[in-house]
Every structure is written in structure tokens, then in C-alpha cells.
Amino acid sequence: MRVALAQTDCVLGDVDANLGTARAQLARAAAQGADLVVFPELSLHGYHLGALTSDTSITADDPRLLGLAPAGGPDGPDVLVGFHEHTGLRAFNTSAHYSGGTLLHAHRKLYLPNYLAWEERKHVSPGQHLRAYDLPRGHGRAATLVCNDAWQPVLPWLAVQDGAEVLFVPANSAATLDPEAMDTGLYWDTLLAYTAKMLQCWVVFVNRVGNENGASFWGGSRVVDPRGTVVAQAPQWEPALVTVDLDVHEARRQRRAVPLVAEARLGLIDREVRRLIDEGGDS
Helix, strand or coil: CEEEEECCCCCCCCHHHHHHHHHHHHHHHHHCCCCCEEECCCCCCCCCCHCCCCCCCCCCCCCHHHHCCCCCCCCCCEEEEEEEEEEECEEEEEEEEEEEEEEEEEECCCCCCCCCCCCCHCCCCCCCCCEEEEEHHHHCHHHHCCHHHCCCHHHHHHHCCCCCEEEEEEEEEEECCCCCCHHHHHHHHHHHHHHHHCCCCEEEEEEEEEEEECEHHHHHHHHCCCCCCEEEEEECCCEEEEEEEEHHHHHHHHHHCCCCCCCCHHHHHHHHHHHHHHHHCCC
């Protein structure tokens, strides 16, 4: 499977302008034979939703989204794109996979940062489900984890137990605001390599670039193979389109050679989680 990492900037709240950027990147990726183009978190809206004076959220079945990977046209790439999703009562930080004019899978961000300068919980609700899904054309099984989702150790593990061989991680990660508190670049370096190696899966990390509301987004998008090796990486601080071939079967070979994730003990996990809930834990 040939995947293109679309490391883009965006205009806060200007969906049409950002769709234009997405279409241009899709055309470039199609010329390079990509099967799928992955965009950063909230690539159609920008991150600082609280700075907007009007609601620009859209539905997951918006015709403009469905048209990014049209049905019945020439064989073009699928697209995984991030947006501020409107559902009536609630809004979500969503990354959705479109293929052949249809919505194949949508993931609503589960863990919303509410520390330092990040106040996502004010503007979106947390999602309630994590599901792996089958990729088109027999390209294996994948799951999406939006930015901070990937920082929660249980979520990548659950995705792999649901059969994911590829983890897509769209992100809006900014340069460290307080280096003594958190070096975000170093965190990601460690996290992505560890996740890929210990869960024996491909990790496709796509971060944005540009400046927005005082935050500087650093890019550094990359693909990490099931051995924990970075096999492709975009530069920092500038837009880029990086195309790389993934052999999904490599995840299966690694898991058979050294079966780290084969014995899940789901019954044990279920019992212990229920005990913690009964003892007053977060349900």
C-alpha cells in the first residue's frame, strides 16, 4: 500500500480554502501512485476553534468530503482527513477515511487535552468508540488515533487487539511552550517508536505545520515500521508531501516470529477494569 503523508498548513476556520489545499495535495499524490493520502488533525478547520467567531463545523457526509475520493472517476487515492464535525447537539474532533465517494470509517477523538494552552474539551465532545476497520483493496486492517489518543497506552493496544496492522495518527502538535514541563518532539520520537515496536504495527504519524493563535506547529511527519524503524520522514517547519510503500504483511510476520501481542488475556483485563470501576474509578 502506497501512503502519502500530506504535511500541510491550514487557514483557521476557512473550510473552502483548506479543501483547496487538500485537493492540490491529492492531485500530487495521485500522480505518485498513492493509494491513500493522510492529512493532519483538523486539517479542514484549524486547531484553535475557540478563536472563531462563527461555527464552521460540517457533517461527515458533506458532499465536499465525499468528493475528495469520488466514486466512478479515475482511480485516485483514498483520503483520511480531519475536521470539526457537526452532529446537531454535539461537535467532535473527527478524522474520517473516504473511499470511492463513500465514508469508510470515522474516528472521533477520545481523549481531549485540557492542560497548558490546550482547551479542547470546551469546543468538542469526546468520542465514545474505538474500532479497527478493513482497508480497501485488501490492504489489511487499520485504526485511527487522533493526536492525544496515541498518548494513552491502552488505546493503541486495543486497536491492535481489534486487528489493526496500521495505526494512523493525525496530529496538531505544536512546539513546546514550556520545555521544562514537556518536550513534545522528544515525546513523539519515543512514543511512535515504542508503539510500533512493541505492538508490532505500522505507525503513520502526520503532523501539521504553520503558525496559529500563538502556536507553532513543527511537522516531522513520519512512518515507523513494525520493528520501530523510521522508514520515511518529512522535514520540520515546512509543508511537504512524502510518499512511502507499506508492506502490511510485515506486521503479521513480526507478530508470528515474536508473538508479543498474541495473548491478550481479555478476560483478565475485563475483570480488573471492572474491579477498578467498582472501587470508584473513572467509568
